[in-house]
Amino acid sequence: MSQGADILLGLQWGDEGKGKIVDVLTKKYDVVARFQGGPNAGHTLEFNNIKHVLHTIPSGIFHPNADNYIGNGVVIDPIIFCGEIDKLLKLEPDCLKRLQISRKAHLILPTHKLLDAASEAAKGKNKIGSTLKGIGPTYMDKTGRNGLRIGDIELADFLERYQSLKKKHLDLLNGYDFPFDLKNAEEQWMDAINRIKEMNLADTDVLIQNAFHSGKKILAEGAQGTLLDVDFGTYPFVTSSTTTAAGACTGLGLAPNRINQVIGIFKAYVTRVGSGPFPTELNDELGQFLRDQGNEYGSTTGRPRRTGWLDLPALRYAVEVNGVTQLMMMKADVLSGLGELKVCTEYKYRGEKIEHLPYSLDQELLEPVYIDMDAWKEDLTQIDSEKDLPNELKAYTKFIEKYTGVPVVLISVGPDRKQTLWRG
Numbered sequence: 001m002s003q004g005a006d007i008l009l010g011l012q013w014g015d016e017g018k019g020k021i022v023d024v025l026t027k028k029y030d031v032v033a034r035f036q037g038g039p040n041a042g043h044t045l046e047f048n049n050i051k052h053v054l055h056t057i058p059s060g061i062f063h064p065n066a067d068n069y070i071g072n073g074v075v076i077d078p079i080i081f082c083g084e085i086d087k088l089l090k091l092e093p094d095c096l097k098r099l100q101i102s103r104k105a106h107l108i109l110p111t112h113k114l115l116d117a118a119s120e121a122a123k124g125k126n127k128i129g130s131t132l133k134g135i136g137p138t139y140m141d142k143t144g145r146n147g148l149r150i151g152d153i154e155l156a157d158f159l160e161r162y163q164s165l166k167k168k169h170l171d172l173l174n175g176y177d178f179p180f181d182l183k184n185a186e187e188q189w190m191d192a193i194n195r196i197k198e199m200n201l202a203d204t205d206v207l208i209q210n211a212f213h214s215g216k217k218i219l220a221e222g223a224q225g226t227l228l229d230v231d232f233g234t235y236p237f238v239t240s241s242t243t244t245a246a247g248a249c250t251g252l253g254l255a256p257n258r259i260n261q262v263i264g265i266f267k268a269y270v271t272r273v274g275s276g277p278f279p280t281e282l283n284d285e286l287g288q289f290l291r292d293q294g295n296e297y298g299s300t301t302g303r304p305r306r307t308g309w310l311d312l313p314a315l316r317y318a319v320e321v322n323g324v325t326q327l328m329m330m331k332a333d334v335l336s337g338l339g340e341l342k343v344c345t346e347y348k349y350r351g352e353k354i355e356h357l358p359y360s361l362d363q364e365l366l367e368p369v370y371i372d373m374d375a376w377k378e379d380l381t382q383i384d385s386e387k388d389l390p391n392e393l394k395a396y397t398k399f400i401e402k403y404t405g406v407p408v409v410l411i412s413v414g415p416d417r418k419q420t421l422w423r424g
């Protein structure tokens, strides 16, 4: 590994298995830093029969060797964050020592959550399917230059700043037909703010730069996925942050020329939670098979995930947007036992064959074109060497490498840390 930071991010619509892989990789790094998103994320880790879901805290937190930073690009809900800390303290009593929170990270207010819910309710059948964690309204206040930041809680006039932003939100909420009760949430929020005040609040951008200069290895952990990026995703059915590699620069204060590897992770098939186009979606028993085998229910909201075949034009688009240098394929075990295996290699768009992701993925305009691949039957979850994987899966992997032009360096065959096969 040469000097610099590596980025790990999702190449689909999120939930690719980022939490698992960051946990697996952390032993090679000195710093793990989340760069965007907030409690809309749910990153699952499994080891020693413990399953843990993180929302705001970086997935390197279980390793005593690494420092974990919550970067300026992240939005923090103090209540959810303190809830995560409480769960974590039971397993990792020292975790707060290893955690630094950017003073420039923005705060999610209880009224941001109400605005998220009111906006979604008003959209009716056109709703985004947001996680209702207040993500959109908080990033709107950030770019609208109204937001409150973690560093503000150290200021003498913090409460006035809070009241002033809350008032703006209440005025906006008046425009919706949306009843609410703020009192309880507000009390919990203030308690959590008081706890956060005692934690390590830092200029994490400077910490990252110092870490770089002292030769430390940094891993930037993405949340959501490329197809949920506010610019390059399936707008407007996206999240409100830059989920792509560029987001690691703006979300951490990491210059582009300090980035070394861009590790892109994808499921061997595709899932999506929430609304929006999904060209290779399976609305039949095969889709249900993938949901059941893959336990495809949201880590944050518990909603069933939509499922479908691997979409290679979309994957290559994500590889290009991020400059991916290494691929990791997750959940290959879930495809075991499928009677048929299809991969989308191109689209028919307005009657013409194309191999790129066009402006619109509207079902009326775009139809996926598939090829059949040989499926495999073997249970992969006990395999501990890449060499022992079925030939059909090896062929599937080679096909993906050829299509994208990027090596698949790792295949994951189960949720546990140990179910991880490096390729030689």
Ligand code: GDP
Residues within 6 Å of the ligand: 010, 014, 015, 016, 017, 018, 019, 020, 041, 042, 043, 044, 045, 046, 293, 294, 295, 298, 299, 330, 331, 332, 333, 334, 412, 413, 414, 415, 416
């Ligand atoms: P993230 O948001 O990208 O961190 O992914 P999530 O944690 O939301 O969703 C991934 C789910 O798949 C979690 O329940 C993981 O425990 C699980 N998982 C990760 N890798 C594998 C794998 O290779 N096989 C199986 N069967 N499950 C996996």
Ligand code: IMO
Residues within 6 Å of the ligand: 010, 013, 014, 015, 016, 037, 040, 041, 042, 043, 128, 129, 130, 131, 132, 133, 134, 135, 136, 222, 223, 224, 225, 228, 237, 238, 239, 240, 273, 274, 275, 299
């Ligand atoms: P991780 O990091 C999957 C989806 C929501 C919705 C859209 C907008 O676990 O991969 P938001 O609450 O951000 O306004 O919702 O984005 N979404 C995710 N889907 N994984 C996630 O995070 C997601 N975070 C947001 O379902 O469609």
Ligand code: MG
Residues within 6 Å of the ligand: 014, 015, 016, 041, 042, 043, 044, 299, 300
């Ligand atoms: Mg997730």
